[in-house]
Amino acid sequence: MKYIEEFRDGDLARNLARSIHAEVRPDRRYNLMEFCGGHTHAIARFGVEDLLPAAVTMIHGPGCPVCVLPVGRIENAIAIAREPGVTLCTYADLMRVPAAGGRSLLRARADGADVRMVYSTMDALRIARDEPDRRVVFFAIGFETTTPPTALALLQAAAAGLDNFSVFCNHVLTPAAMQAILDSPDAPGAAAVPLDGFVGPAHVSTVIGSRPYEVFATDHGKPVVIAGFEPLDVLQAVLMLVRQVNDGRHQVENEYTRAVTRDGNAKAQALMAQVFEPRPTFEWRGLGLVPHSALRIRDAYSRWDAERLFDVPPLAVPDHKACQCGPILRGVKRPADCKLFGTACTPETPLGSCMVSSEGACAAHWTYGRFRDAAPARESA
């Protein structure tokens, strides 16, 4: 656990918190969005908000791949899994995501479909090698972090002529979603929340580098601080963002220098570019259609593209009418503002995207922080 405990140290946390309290200006608020579910989870799990002054509000962004996957794609995956001879390999947290009519991959498995939980794309590739009679489909989701391993698996399948392996590609792109957050209109009647800055992604940035965020600093005037997923990383990033706001600066700064460079991982980027190309548009749960926000498999690798091997019709499945995930993802509302939160919508029975995975804003708040809704408003410590 060396190199992890160091970033969870209580004394260092209190020191950082003291600096943040000392530097926030009493006359203003700081609305900071952590884009990534990894940050959302760390903030909730370690109780980071208890260390922050009341002037700092963390807004939990859409960077949770399970949460933003549209229900139509789950329906597609269930349909693929039900095809004869198919073994659908998926990450565990996708199994429970509910589709319409009580369907889910877990339910499909109970009904007899061969759905298997894997920990990596390589597990799926191994199953395809070991069981040549099965048509093994890997249900690929995730941001730029999980995309290179999928690319590698495709290339290995191609090199080995492994024609019983294919990928159902749902990889999405971080900068496009950040752009959508900044562009999106607010819900009717809801007051706009001006974002004062972003805590930028940790693992995604190790792949794409810090350069892709520069447009948000230059063109949109938003400070971005790339931060690791440990709680001290988050506190340090908040301090750096408070300083940028106070100074009137808007730059891309890198708190996560132990892993992120400006240009990122060139080899991983090359792998992605070789195998994938951008889709013209892709649906995000909670954000709607976002242009150039997802990847599909290039024609050269179509033999391993499940979307071309199976019937994958576009399916639009709207969220519950009362679901507030959109405004929550944009920071306009808090989880407790949604009347479904904790009543009809819980981690066991998620109705909206933010409740689906433990990294979602609503699930994290329900699981770790809902006691705060019962307590009086937090005082500035």
Add this chain to the structure above:
Amino acid sequence: MPNRPFPRKLDLTGGRVDMAHGAGGRAMAQLVEELFIAAFDNDLLRQGNDQAAFDVPAGRMVMSTDSFVVSPLFFPGGDIGSMAVHGTVNDVAMSGARPLYLSAGFVLEEGFPLADLARIIDSMAAAARGAGVAVVTGDTKVVERGKGDGVYINTAGVGLVPEGVDISGAHARPGDAILLSGTLGDHGVAVMSRRENLTFDTDILSDSAALNHLVAAMVAAVPGIRVLRDPTRGGLAATLNEIARQSGVGMVVREAAIPVRPAVRGACELLGLDPVNVANEGKLVAVCDPADADRLLAAMRADPLGRDAAVIGEVRADDLGFVQMETALGGLRIIDWLAGEQLPRIC
């Protein structure tokens, strides 16, 4: 010529379970006699009746049952056999009772190697001897190949509660101390490390153990213990939430006070798990009056199975029943029941 019911001994090296072993005929009788009775050997079992008859002492008796479907059947630090004894012994002991007798029911899958079955039965018998309980009645069924997963075991147990001891999940009161007998997560991580799709190297052993001797020492030191419970499936988080709900109270525990082995912490980090949600098979949570906490802690630490015991938090008055944790970082958060399954079949 002497009438020998089983002229050829059971082949415990190359033999396999077949449907006849559950059919009530000669093969089943032989399996029971040469394997089960030989291993569990005791007077009540030797009587050969369909039930065990024993005298009932005065006082309160407790009874509990548990079924075991763990996969894999053998894991570092234990197997389904030892677990089936420990699990039920512990459930009985968590009332403060002294466990006396166990039953054992086996569902065997056709084709299961008799050598593996013998290993499991020997392990069960050793665990029962270690705990000082006798397996006094049993049952065997065989299901067709493909309809089971090797072996499922059900055990039930009865025990006797000492005079004056009244332990229940409903007895926690605001101000009470919460104690934990040792490190969290060892069993869950040990089993996960051997699952077929998730093999990783770790020297962590399951903590599977019978806690009745530890409980006897605790009850002797502090007869007024209010709550005992073993945090098995769902881990510490589920156990504390159950107690909070039964007692109508809240709790606050301190993350820094909860013992977790570095290797378990590392494995949890890798797998995205929280040690408070991971299963244990040889740990217990105790709730007692704060004035008794030091005495109870000393009694726990004096037992090998309580060596790493710690006071981890306290019971609070809270109408909403939240179980909260002060994180090592200095924040507060809920520790909650898991949503859905963490990983299947670890017990």
